[in-house]
Amino acid sequence: MKTIFKPIAIVIAAFTLTLNSCSDFLETTPSDFLSPANYYETEEQLNFALNGVYDILGQRAVYGDALISRMGTEADEGFYNVSTFAGTQVYNHSTADTYVLNLWQLLYDGINRANVLIENVNKPQMDEVKRNDILGQAKFLRAYYHLLLVSNWGDVPLMMKATSSANQTNVERTPQKDVYEAILKDMEEAEALVLPATTVGFGGKINKSAVRGILARVCLYMAGNPVKDTSKYQEALKWSKMIIDENVHALNPSYQDIFINYAADKYDIKESIWEVEFWGNTSGPYREGGRVGINTGMPNPNTAAYVYGFIQTTAKLFNSYGSTKDLRRDWAIAPFRYQSQGTIKANWNATQIYERHCGKWRREYEVVSPKSMNDSPENFPLLRYSDVLLMYAEAENEVNGPTAEAYTAINQVRKRAYGKLLPGATNVNEANVPAGLSKKDFAEYIQAERSRELCFEGLRKYDLIRWGVLGSTLKDLSAEITANAPAALKYAANAGINFVEPQHLLLPVPVYEMGINKALVQNKGW
Numbered sequence: 001m002k003t004i005f006k007p008i009a010i011v012i013a014a015f016t017l018t019l020n021s022c023s024d025f026l027e028t029t030p031s032d033f034l035s036p037a038n039y040y041e042t043e044e045q046l047n048f049a050l051n052g053v054y055d056i057l058g059q060r061a062v063y064g065d066a067l068i069s070r071m072g073t074e075a076d077e078g079f080y081n082v083s084t085f086a087g088t089q090v091y092n093h094s095t096a097d098t099y100v101l102n103l104w105q106l107l108y109d110g111i112n113r114a115n116v117l118i119e120n121v122n123k124p125q126m127d128e129v130k131r132n133d134i135l136g137q138a139k140f141l142r143a144y145y146h147l148l149l150v151s152n153w154g155d156v157p158l159m160m161k162a163t164s165s166a167n168q169t170n171v172e173r174t175p176q177k178d179v180y181e182a183i184l185k186d187m188e189e190a191e192a193l194v195l196p197a198t199t200v201g202f203g204g205k206i207n208k209s210a211v212r213g214i215l216a217r218v219c220l221y222m223a224g225n226p227v228k229d230t231s232k233y234q235e236a237l238k239w240s241k242m243i244i245d246e247n248v249h250a251l252n253p254s255y256q257d258i259f260i261n262y263a264a265d266k267y268d269i270k271e272s273i274w275e276v277e278f279w280g281n282t283s284g285p286y287r288e289g290g291r292v293g294i295n296t297g298m299p300n301p302n303t304a305a306y307v308y309g310f311i312q313t314t315a316k317l318f319n320s321y322g323s324t325k326d327l328r329r330d331w332a333i334a335p336f337r338y339q340s341q342g343t344i345k346a347n348w349n350a351t352q353i354y355e356r357h358c359g360k361w362r363r364e365y366e367v368v369s370p371k372s373m374n375d376s377p378e379n380f381p382l383l384r385y386s387d388v389l390l391m392y393a394e395a396e397n398e399v400n401g402p403t404a405e406a407y408t409a410i411n412q413v414r415k416r417a418y419g420k421l422l423p424g425a426t427n428v429n430e431a432n433v434p435a436g437l438s439k440k441d442f443a444e445y446i447q448a449e450r451s452r453e454l455c456f457e458g459l460r461k462y463d464l465i466r467w468g469v470l471g472s473t474l475k476d477l478s479a480e481i482t483a484n485a486p487a488a489l490k491y492a493a494n495a496g497i498n499f500v501e502p503q504h505l506l507l508p509v510p511v512y513e514m515g516i517n518k519a520l521v522q523n524k525g526w
Contacts, residue, residue: 056110061102136193143186224466263365289375293361334359
């Protein structure tokens with residue numbers, strides 16, 4: 001049975017000045033106004049407030065919709081299948097783009113919620129282990145929201161204290177290296193405070209392994225473009241190795257079962273270390289559904305299991321798997337389409353590649369009934385153990401070259417891909433990475449493997465940015481699509497055609513925010 005943090009955004013809004021990026025403030029005080037002075041008096045109230053900090057993750061403008069299907073995070077793995085679409089998916093958005101504004105505002109809202117909680121966490125009398133766990137989760141989430149900001153906008157206002165006055169609107173952007181250092185500090189402090197994954201027991205709550213894994217990701221972002229602090233490869237190696245050496249986590253032997261579990265509301269803390277919680281079908285008192293499997297699935301007009309299916313794949317991703325021996329291909333990319341109101345599955349033929357959709361999240365496996373047309377209960381992964389293994393292999397290669405340890409890590413992922421972790425598997429080394437690769441070739445293999453393993457999980461765009469190849473990759477992809485895609489789908493090249501570097505490496509600072517915060521300056525090219 002899925003655990004869900006009940007939403008309390010209304011409670012939070014009642015006693016905090018909701019930041020909305022240092023901008024929107026109420027000019028009147030409600031008669032039932034609650035303030036930190038008369039709240040945070042009990043452990044229960046701290047947990048309510050913590051739920052409010054988590055609540056941001058599942059909002060439509062964050063992982064509830066935008067970051068999984070509306071903002072081009074899949075990069076060269078897929079395309080938005082609306083030929084007339086204009087926006088961040090195809091890099092023809094403006095400084096007034098609604099998705100850009102909403103993401104900025106919600107992330108700062110989450111940061112302010114975390115700040116208020118952190119500043120009041122010591123008020124109630126309670127067990128200190130539980131208090132520290134709450135504090136650690138709040139610090140981690142504050143850091144994670146700053147991570148989403150800095151990786152999308154570069155220099156951003158660093159907000160480490162709660163907003164206490166409506167006059168606090170002029171806040172300068174902090175250099176991104178300093179923002180990253182603050183993120184590291186918060187996360188390292190959180191790592192010492194939160195509970196182990198074995199104690200937490202499910203992926204919807206921050207645990208020690210989740211903190212370590214995201215720390216490894218942060219360090220890889222810092223080691224690459226644009227910060228280029230290569231000393232952080234050693235730190236990424238340290239944090240990822242800690243997870244591996246603990247022997248708590250392991251790959252699910254079946255790749256498809258990872259995603260069936262999300263649909264079936266089942267946790268697998270060994271594989272799925274941290275995930276965004278979604279819940280229900282809007283028929284109850286809470287609305288905590290997302291668009292996982294609705295926007296990212298195979299189109300299905302059956303209202304009993306409706307799917308829009310906005311994301312289709314590229315031949316580049318499809319062909320990178322090599323053959324059906326890689327079992328991930330026909331799960332990550334659906335080999336069929338629904339017909340006759342979703343009652344018939346018709347296979348695509350061998351030449352129909354661009355027509356295929358993201359297939360990881362399949363609503364047919366959902367156990368919540370009846371299904372909602374616009375809300376899915378499927379959780380979305382933010383950190384899986386396979387990602388940890390691939391980060392470890394990448395960092396080890398950067399620090400020490402393609403060592404046996406680096407090969408072992410990536411080959412675990414490859415073995416699972418070919419079904420070699422399943423009972424009765426033979427020829428278990430068939431999928432192994434070729435021996436004797438140079439450091440450069442090994443790095444390129446990892447880059448491709450990350451796409452094959454983690455496609456459509458919101459990571460690809462940021463990987464390509466840190467490797468310094470987002471622009472060139474999209475341009476090459478655009479040429480490939482223009483040359484080879486069916487005429488009706490050549491619009492899939494629009495992202496690469498429209499991409500301008502360095503402008504599109506970052507999102508624009510929302511013009512609305514610049515009108516309120518006079519200390520903000522715009523990103524280059526906007």
